[in-house]
Amino acid sequence: MLSLKEDVKLHWEKEVCGSRYGRQDFNESVDLETMACERYRLEPYISDFADFEAAKNKKILEIGTGGGVDFSCWLKAGAQATGIDLTEAAIELTKQRLDQQGFAEYAYRLTVGDAESLEFENESFDIVYSYGVLHHTPDTERAFGEACRVLKKGGVFKAMVYHVPSVTGWILWLRYCLFTGRFFKSPRWAIYRHLESQGTKSYTIPEMRLLLEKKGFVNVKLYTKLGFGDLLLNKPSKKYQSRFYSLIWKFYPRWLVKLFGDKYGLFLFVEANK
């Protein structure tokens, strides 16, 4: 039987995160430019959050590059960028993107690696950035500890992790708990079992604050945002391709969800210092 880590790896090897936005059909090859445009169309707030320009001449580590859309922005901004991802597929696609954009291999460092045991010296980076990654790894606490360890004193940590209570949690609860008779399971359980890779965690704001402070971060700033998944603006994955789901996507009351505001968004943004 696969360990949870192997299971997570297998999930993301099968389809590199975000690559579905770069193709019409699951069998087509990925158009990297379309994939990047779609990412920033669906998540226009990323560039403000990441603040790529501020990384000029700084040493930045991105944990979990996925298809490398943000990673290429660090390089464009003139950062000394290092990237890791658990899967070879992600590293391969990121390299392809950088090749296409004309970055020489000596301009960056990119390698398969594990957030839970980073191969870098203590206090090596000015910025550590990880978008939508750390909740997927089995030992998330350890991964936050590693991020803090490799960050320089006074350095900047930025991450996005999943939040509860959130609209996505409630949608998954309806689908996988209410409609299947598991009334006593929670939205957090539904996220853990059914949102992307197995074992995906979600946090309340106080839980995340506690975790970050325990791992040594200071000046912690946390806020939530409705994500494109909360609004069902995402392109459905393979398991949601039937006519039934296309009707749900069509008639989903987005206007109502927007009325809730960002408080019940899935995305929990983390900014902190060491």
Ligand SMILES: C[S@@+](CC[C@H](N)C(=O)[O-])C[C@H]1O[C@@H](n2cnc3c(N)ncnc32)[C@H](O)[C@@H]1O
């Ligand atoms: C939702 S994708 C996010 C990718 C990218 N940051 C983005 O926003 O598109 C999650 C990524 O985290 C990576 N990942 C999961 N566990 C990891 C770990 N322990 N160490 C490094 N990367 C990991 C997966 O391989 C996958 O590429």
